[in-house]
Amino acid sequence: MEDSVNGLILMTEKEDEDIPQEFETEVECPNCGSKLYFIHYRTSISYEEGIEIDTYFCKKCLYKKSNISQLSRGSHIKLVLRVRSSLDLRILVYRSPEAKIEIPEYFADIEPGEQSTGEITTVEGILQKLLDRLYLFDSEDADPEVINALRERIDNAIRGNGEEFTLVVDDPSGMSRINSNRTITVKV
Numbered sequence: 001m002e003d004s005v006n007g008l009i010l011m012t013e014k015e016d017e018d019i020p021q022e023f024e025t026e027v028e029c030p031n032c033g034s035k036l037y038f039i040h041y042r043t044s045i046s047y048e049e050g051i052e053i054d055t056y057f058c059k060k061c062l063y064k065k066s067n068i069s070q071l072s073r074g075s076h077i078k079l080v081l082r083v084r085s086s087l088d089l090r091i092l093v094y095r096s097p098e099a100k101i102e103i104p105e106y107f108a109d110i111e112p113g114e115q116s117t118g119e120i121t122t123v124e125g126i127l128q129k130l131l132d133r134l135y136l137f138d139s140e141d142a143d144p145e146v147i148n149a150l151r152e153r154i155d156n157a158i159r160g161n162g163e164e165f166t167l168v169v170d171d172p173s174g175m176s177r178i179n180s181n182r183t184i185t186v187k188v
């Protein structure tokens with residue numbers, strides 16, 4: 001019977017120990033006041049230490065808040081990756097809360113945000129963020145021709161036909177990681 005086949009598949013998934021368990025907590029949802037659920041997830045980025053991801057979420061209104069932390073704080077480092085091809089756009093980047101991102105070829109700096117959590121993104125995600133910033137610049141008194149030219153270059157890079165560029169993650173906490181064995185780590 002169709003149903004029992006589905007039942008079996010479901011049971012197999014439930015028995016998989018790799019799936020993080022969720023717990024109901026006493027913490028109330030800031031949106032709707034329901035009890036939040038909590039998931040603790042520990043994973044590792046290749047070549048490096050583990051990171052922990054704690055997520056609170058509301059089943060009723062879908063509110064969600066994640067906190068990412070690395071297990072130990074290090075010393076000030078600069079991670080440098082030469083981005084050569086469209087394949088490199090998929091490389092994972094863990095950016096700690098204190099890390100600044102620089103792409104010298106695009107005259108770009110992304111300062112650490114106000115929020116206290118780190119983020120897991122990709123090289124492409126960083127380019128996308130940069131592009132979003134450029135749209136903001138439009139409203140200020142920057143030279144529109146310069147901005148347009150830069151936007152076109154970054155756009156090409158996102159679509160995989162751009163020139164090579166250098167991604168620098170400057171991190172006083174030493175906790176950021178670029179998930180590629182071509183990454184050069186410079187102690188500052």
Ligand SMILES: [Zn+2]
Nearest residue numbers: 029032058061
């Ligand atoms: Zn809620």
